[in-house]
Structures are given as C-alpha cells and as structure tokens.
Amino acid sequence: MPHPDPDRAEVAVVGAGPAGLAAAVTAADAGLDVLLIDAADAPGGQYYRAPAPGLGAGRPEALHHGWGTFTALTARLDRHRATGRVRHLTGHQVWAVTRTGEDWTLHALTGPDGGDGAAPRARRLVIATGAVERQLPFPGWTLPGVVGAAGAQAMLKSGLVLPGRRVVVAGSGPLLQAVALSLARAGARVPALVEAAGYGAYARAPLTLAANPGRLAEGVRHRAGLARYGVRMLTHRAVTAVHGTERVEGVTVSRIDRAWRPVPGTGRRIDCDALAVGHGLVPQLDLALGLGCATRTGTDGSAVLEVDARLRTTVPGVWAVGETGGVGGVQLALSEGELAALSVIADARGGRVPARAGTLRRRRRRMRGFAGLMGTVHRPGPAWTGWLDPDTEVCRCEEVTVGAVRTAVAELGAGDTRTAKLLTRAGMGWCQGRTCGFAVRALTAPPDTDAPPDRRPLACPVPLAALARAARDEGE
Amino acid sequence: MRRARRRDPARTPSGLAGAAPGPAFDITFDGRPVPALPGQSVAAALWAASVLSWRTTRVNGRPRGAFCGIGSCFECLATVNGRPNLRACLLPARPGDAVTTQEGNGHAAPRP
Numbered sequence: 001m002p003h004p005d006p007d008r009a010e011v012a013v014v015g016a017g018p019a020g021l022a023a024a025v026t027a028a029d030a031g032l033d034v035l036l037i038d039a040a041d042a043p044g045g046q047y048y049r050a051p052a053p054g055l056g057a058g059r060p061e062a063l064h065h066g067w068g069t070f071t072a073l074t075a076r077l078d079r080h081r082a083t084g085r086v087r088h089l090t091g092h093q094v095w096a097v098t099r100t101g102e103d104w105t106l107h108a109l110t111g112p113d114g115g116d117g118a119a120p121r122a123r124r125l126v127i128a129t130g131a132v133e134r135q136l137p138f139p140g141w142t143l144p145g146v147v148g149a150a151g152a153q154a155m156l157k158s159g160l161v162l163p164g165r166r167v168v169v170a171g172s173g174p175l176l177q178a179v180a181l182s183l184a185r186a187g188a189r190v191p192a193l194v195e196a197a198g199y200g201a202y203a204r205a206p207l208t209l210a211a212n213p214g215r216l217a218e219g220v221r222h223r224a225g226l227a228r229y230g231v232r233m234l235t236h237r238a239v240t241a242v243h244g245t246e247r248v249e250g251v252t253v254s255r256i257d258r259a260w261r262p263v264p265g266t267g268r269r270i271d272c273d274a275l276a277v278g279h280g281l282v283p284q285l286d287l288a289l290g291l292g293c294a295t296r297t298g299t300d301g302s303a304v305l306e307v308d309a310r311l312r313t314t315v316p317g318v319w320a321v322g323e324t325g326g327v328g329g330v331q332l333a334l335s336e337g338e339l340a341a342l343s344v345i346a347d348a349r350g351g352r353v354p355a356r357a358g359t360l361r362r363r364r365r366r367m368r369g370f371a372g373l374m375g376t377v378h379r380p381g382p383a384w385t386g387w388l389d390p391d392t393e394v395c396r397c398e399e400v401t402v403g404a405v406r407t408a409v410a411e412l413g414a415g416d417t418r419t420a421k422l423l424t425r426a427g428m429g430w431c432q433g434r435t436c437g438f439a440v441r442a443l444t445a446p447p448d449t450d451a452p453p454d455r456r457p458l459a460c461p462v463p464l465a466a467l468a469r470a471a472r473d474e475g476e
Numbered sequence: 477m478r479r480a481r482r483r484d485p486a487r488t489p490s491g492l493a494g495a496a497p498g499p500a501f502d503i504t505f506d507g508r509p510v511p512a513l514p515g516q517s518v519a520a521a522l523w524a525a526s527v528l529s530w531r532t533t534r535v536n537g538r539p540r541g542a543f544c545g546i547g548s549c550f551e552c553l554a555t556v557n558g559r560p561n562l563r564a565c566l567l568p569a570r571p572g573d574a575v576t577t578q579e580g581n582g583h584a585a586p587r588p
Contacts, residue, residue, distance in 0.1 A: 039547075046546060051493055052515025052568070058494030132548055144529035144541045151545030155565070159520025160489035160513075163528065187487035246539060247528055274528075396543070396551060399535040430550035435543075 009035035009087065011344050012106055012122030014094050014287060017045020018330050019322025020128030021073045022337025023344075024088075028080040030345045035122055036077075036086055037106060039093040043074055045130055046150070047330050049157040063157050063182065066330060092118060095459045095466075097125065097287055098474075104317065107470050109462065117466045119473060124317050124344055127288050127305075128337065131281035131323035134302070136171075136380060137439050139389045140242025140251075141277070142396055149179045149278035162188050164274030168251055169231075170194035170239045172378040173280035177222040183276065184229035191270050193226065194253050196260055196279070196384075198235045201377040212370040214331065239275060240267060240387040251275055260381025280378050281327045282438070286459035288324060291315050295453055298326045300375030302438075303453035309361060310343035311336055319344060328371030335363050385442055394443065395436040397429025405443045417454075420444045432456055501571040505530065512569040519545075519552050519564035522575070530554050530564065531578035555582050 013024045016038035024036040036043075044050055048070045051057040061067035080086035092108040099105075103121040110116045133150040140146065147155075147163045149171055155161055166189045169180040180193045199219075202209060209216055226233060234253060240262050241252040255266035282302040285295065294314040298304040304326040311319045319340040322333035339360040346353050388394075390403030408414040408423040417433075417440050420426055426440045427433030433440065437454050490497070498514040505527055512521035519542040522530060529539035531553055542552040547566045554564040556575050560582025564575070 051495065054498050054514025055490075055493070055516070056496040056498065058496060060493060062492050062494065132546070133544065142538060142540065144539050147542060148544045148549075151543055151565075154545035155517075155520055155523060155542065156489055159516045159523070160493055160495055161516070161520045161523040162489060163523060164526075185487070186489040186492045396540075396549070399533055399538075430553070431548060435549045 006087075007120050008103065009033045009120070009122040010348055011035070011124040011126060012037060012104065012120065013126040013128055014038075014097075014106065015045060015128035015130055015322075016040065016043040016088070016090075017128060017130050017322065017333065018047055018070075018073075019130075019333035019337040019340075020045070020126070021070075021077060022334045023126045023128060023319075023321055023341045024086055024337075025073060025076040025080060026338045026341035027344055028085045029076070030341075030349070031085070032345060032348055034080070034086045035089065035106075035120055037089045037092045037094060037108060037120070039091065041090050043077060043088070043090075044070060046154060047333075049154055051160055052158060055160055057160070062185070065178070069334065089118065089120070093460050094287060095462045096457070096470075097291055107466075109460070109466055114461075114463060115465070117469055119470065124347065125291075125319070126337075126340055126344065127293075127313070127318065127320045127324055128322050128333075129284045129287055129324055131283050131327050132434065133278040134280050134282045134438055135277070135435055136279050136384055137392055137394050137402070137436070138239055138241070138387050139392045140244075140248075142393050143242050143244055143248055144246065145244065145248030145274045146242060147274060147276055149176055149276040150281070151278075152274075152276040153179045153182055156182055156186055160186075162186060162274075163276065164248070164272065165189060166191060166272045167274040167276055168192050168194065168239070168253075168270055168272045169276045170251070170253075171278045171280070172196040172380070173278070174219070174222075174374065174378075175278065175281065177219075177226065179276055179278075180231050181222060181225045181229070184226070184231060190226075190229065190231045191272060192232045192234050192253065194237050194239055195233065195235045196238045196256060196381070197378045199377075202373065205373050208369045208373045211366045215329075215370055238262065238384070238387060239277065242275060243269070248273055248275055254387070256381070256387075257383070258381065259383035261383035261386040279380055280375075281323065283324045283327065285324060285453060286456050288313065288318070288320060289453060289455050290457060290459065291318055293318060293320065297450040298375050299372045300327070300379045301450065302327075311340040312343065326368070326371055326375065328367055328374070332364065332367040332371060335360050335367065339364060380442075394439050395424075395426040395429065395433075397431050397435070398425040398427075400424045400426040400436075402443065405440060409444050414444060417441050417444050430461075503569050503571070503573040503575060505575045506577055507574075510575075512573075516569050517565055518554060518556060518562075518567045518569045518573065518575060521569045522564065530575060531582075532580065534580040537579075553582070554578055 012035040321336040555578040
C-alpha cells in the first residue's frame with residue numbers, strides 16, 4: 001500500500017527494543033500511522049539482540065529469556081509493516097531531533113559508514129533509547145580481555161563468541177547474574193561472580209519484594225543456574241587489580257566495606273583469561289536532553305527522565321518509555337511501551353482511555369518500586385574511588401589518569417567535570433565521555449553529589465557532510 | 477542411575493544456539509588467516525580466534541580491543557582494508573577483509 005506521505009507519520013518511536021516495539025505495535029493496532037526508527041538491522045534492541053541471520057541459529061531462544069514475548073511482538077510488527085501502518089527504518093541512527101512547525105524532524109545517519117542521511121518527520125515522538133552500561137575504572141581495566149559485562153553478552157548474542165575460556169564476572173547489579181549464566185551455558189568456565197553490593201539489602205524492603213514475585217523467582221532461578229555451573233557468588237567484593245602484560249591473566253578480588261572502600265589485606269587472586277565487568281546500566285538520554293526534557297536523579301544516582309503517569313516528558317509531544325525513565329528491566333519496558341502508546345492514541349484520536357491503561361499504570365507503579373529498590377541496593381558506594389591508583393586511566397580514549405584528574409581538582413581548582421575536561425582532556429575523545437563520565441564526575445565532585453546529566457548536541461558521531469546537509473535542508 | 481555432574485566439553489556458543497551457519501570464510505589479521513562466519517562482526521571473528529587486541533593507543537601505545545560491544549566506547553577501532561578508525565564490533569566481516577593492527581590514530585604515513 002503506497003503511503004500518502006512517506007516522510008511523515010503521526011507518531012515516531014525511536015528505538016526498537018522492548019519498550020519501543022511495544023509502543024509501536026500498540027499504536028499501530030489502534031490505526032495510527034507509525035514510524036519505528038532504530039540503529040540496528042533487526043528489531044529487539046540490546047535485550048533481544050539475536051544472532052546475525054547468516055549464523056543460522058536454530059535455537060535463538062537459548063540465549064534469551066522471554067523469547068516468546070519477543071516473537072509475538074515481531075509477528076505483530078511484521079503484519080503492520082506489510083500493511084504499511086508501521087514503517088520500520090532499520091540501520092538509522094538518530095543523532096538529533098528538532099522542531100519543524102508542528103512536527104518533530106528526526107535527523108538520522110544511514111548507510112554502512114553513516115555517510116547518508118534521512119530526516120523523516122512525525123507529529124508525536126516516543127523516546128525508547130534504552131540504556132548503556134555504567135563502568136567504574138580500576139587498576140588494569142584497560143588491558144585486553146577486560147570487557148563490559150553487557151558487552152560480552154552483546155557479543156555472545158549477536159556473534160556467538162566468548163572473550164575467553166575462563167571468565168570472571170564482576171561489578172554490581174542483577175544483570176551480572178544473567179551474564180554469568182549466559183557465559184557459562186555457552187561453555188565458558190566462570191570461576192566467580194563478584195558483586196560489590198550485597199543481596200541482603202533487598203530483604204530490608206519486604207513489601208516491594210512481595211509485590212514483585214516475578215523478580216524474586218528470577219533471582220532464585222539465576223542462583224540455582226549459577227550453582228549448577230559451579231559459579232561462586234562473592235558479595236561485598238570488587239576486582240581491585242588486573243594481572244597480565246598483553247592480556248588478562250588473573251584478577252585480584254578484595255573485600256569492600258559498605259561504602260565500597262577496599263579492606264586492606266583482603267585481596268585474593270583468581271586466575272582467568274577475561275573479565276566481564278559492569279556496574280549496572282544508565283539511561284541513554286542524549287536525544288531527550290537535546291530536546292530539553294527535564295530530568296531527576298534516580299535512586300542509583302544517575303539522571304533519569306521526568307515523566308508523568310501517562311509517560312509524557314516535560315516537553316509537549318514527547319513521551320519517554322523504558323530505561324530512559326530509570327533502569328527497571330524488560331517487563332517494565334514492555335508495560336511502559338504499551339501504556340505510552342495508549343496515551344499517544346488518546347492524544348491523536350481523543351476518546352476514552354481504555355481500562356487497560358489502569359492495569360498498566362498499576363503494574364508500572366509496582367515495577368517502578370522494584371526498580372527504585374534495585375537502584376538503591378546497587379548504587380556505587382561513595383568510597384569506590386579508594387581502589388584507584390594514581391596511574392589508573394580513567395578516560396580510556398584520551399588515556400587520562402586518575403592522578404591527572406586529581407591534580408586538576410586539587411591544584412588547578414577544577415570543581416566540575418567541564419573544567420576537569422578542559423584541563424585534562426578527560427571525556428574529550430571518541431566516546432565523548434560516555435564511558436568515563438560517571439567516574440570523572442566522582443573524582444571532581446564531592447561524593448553523592450547529584451550532578452546534572454551530560455549534555456551533548458549530537459547523540460552519536462556525525463560526519464561533517466551530514467551536518468552540512470541538515471543545515472542546508474533547514475534553510476530551505 | 478546417577479549421572480555424574482560434569483561440564484560438557486563440547487559446549488560452545490554455536491552449540492547452545494543450535495547454529496547452522498553458512499560456510500565459513502577467511503579474513504586476515506596482520507596477514508594471518510582468521511576464519512569468520514557469515515554475519516559475524518570483525519570483532520566477533522577476532523574474538524573467536526582468541527585475538528582480543530587489534531590497535532595500540534595514541535599516547536602510550538597500549539594494546540586495546542572490543543570493550544562495550546555495542547558501538548558506544550570506540551575502543552575496538554580497527555584498520556580494515558587500509559581504512560582506519562572503523563568500529564570492529566559493528567562492522568560485518570566480509571570474505572578477504574584485511575584487518576591490520578591500528579597504531580595511534582591510524583593516519584601515520586607508512587614508512588618508506
């Protein structure tokens with residue numbers, strides 16, 4: 001069916017992960033004209049990342065949890081794609097959203113090296129950009145073989161590869177259990193899962209736990225799986241050193257106190273050839289911040305988008321779903337995607353909000369409660385910087401050491417990340433502080449300061465030619 | 477009969493996912509052949525061959541490879557077929573691709 005205006009839609013959804021998929025198909029079910037735009041070649045986001053088609057995976061569900069939910073969503077997506085109700089732009093990385101009259105213009109890069117562009121428009125915008133992994137540096141974390149925990153998971157899901165044969169998993173947050181289990185099931189030996197927090201802290205919120213039996217059951221299932229594969233679970237501990245010259249040969253795991261300060265003399269070496277490490281996830285907010293959406297500080301200390309009960313941001317015409325409102329997991333993302341779509345439908349078509357919205361709102365409140373608890377339990381303790389050496393690199397791109405940042409603070413008067421960046425180049429490299437931002441902030445601001453989020457005018461690296469093209473189009 | 481608890485030595489990512497990939501092909505890493513499966517990224521093919529590092533840093537010349545796995549950290553920059561600064565974790569491997577260790581920013585003139 002030819003579309004009346006191929007470059008315009010009633011609603012655009014940025015991100016085809018669980019939240020974005022749920023939003024797109026729900027809106028399309030109600031007859032809305034939907035644009036689903038995503039950087040990947042296939043729907044699913046990072047959570048439902050699937051092996052590349054060429055790998056011929058006969059059991060992709062073996063790498064996932066809740067695969068049936070995903071295939072049901074993609075079946076609905078396929079039906080809507082066939083009728084033209086959903087236009088799914090794959091391989092489109094949105095780098096900025098701007099206002100054009102009553103519409104939002106989504107500036108996107110396309111093509112194998114981002115050399116081409118597209119600028120579709122939509123009346124309403126749903127931001128479903130997900131989250132990225134939070135990294136805290138430690139001595140040796142730049143050695144090959146040290147990889148992100150979510151990174152190892154992503155490489156396993158898409159490329160069916162492991163970073164090593166004997167892989168220690170470390171950091172903080174429930175994601176680590178899923179990663180350790182995936183690596184073990186795929187054939188890696190996982191000698192230990194090193195968790196900086198303690199799971200006992202969950203027990204101090206019995207009502208929240210009781211309201212989320214699914215999460216409890218998931219925890220029990222993970223623990224049983226880890227035990228089956230001989231993965232030792234070490235809590236209140238952190239990797240405080242990595243050994244090896246050209247690649248990882250082992251790690252030192254030390255006990256840490258409640259503030260995450262290493263306890264001297266408690267270090268124990270574990271031999272391994274890779275370390276998968278991450279300290280939870282943080283919302284990916286570049287597009288939303290560029291639009292001026294307000295944020296607040298989540299319980300884990302990271303900036304999250306401010307949304308109302310209908311998932312509207314503070315910018316009219318912009319909704320936000322899933323991890324962008326605070327990291328809370330796949331079930332929450334699915335519910336919020338659907339709930340936001342009902343709100344978008346009401347906005348576009350008027351009429352009564354269906355009873356389904358009430359169910360989703362209650363479910364959301366319950367799961368947001370658990371997400372808040374999770375953030376509190378795994379929030380990095382203020383004294384984690386105690387495991388750093390002066391020559392530990394904090395900014396990997398520009399190779400800026402902890403010592404250099406501390407000198408900028410103590411001797412040159414840098415009291416914020418921006419000044420530290422100008423004095424040391426920390427956060428000025430390829431990744432634009434996406435990897436080191438949290439750590440640099442911890443080294444420059446007093447502990448537990450809730451600093452405003454990083455603002456970047458471009459959500460990803462953009463070739464100058466694409467910028468010039470966008471400027472020319474705006475001028476027309 | 478009680479079955480002994482043991483690790484299956486044949487357990488692999490491909491085995492777990494029931495993969496029946498198309499025929500493997502070769503890319504090269506610093507001149508030496510490395511097998512790749514259709515659909516794998518350059519980084520995945522290198523990991524499968526136990527290669528974890530394929531560039532050296534600009535300032536200290538330290539080895540680096542893939543870290544975030546999703547294109548956000550830029551640690552996996554590689555020189556492929558002479559073109560530097562490509563993110564190996566996002567780049568699909570193609571038959572005959574020549575990956576060479578990238579030194580610094582990848583734009584140093586080759587020495588005569």
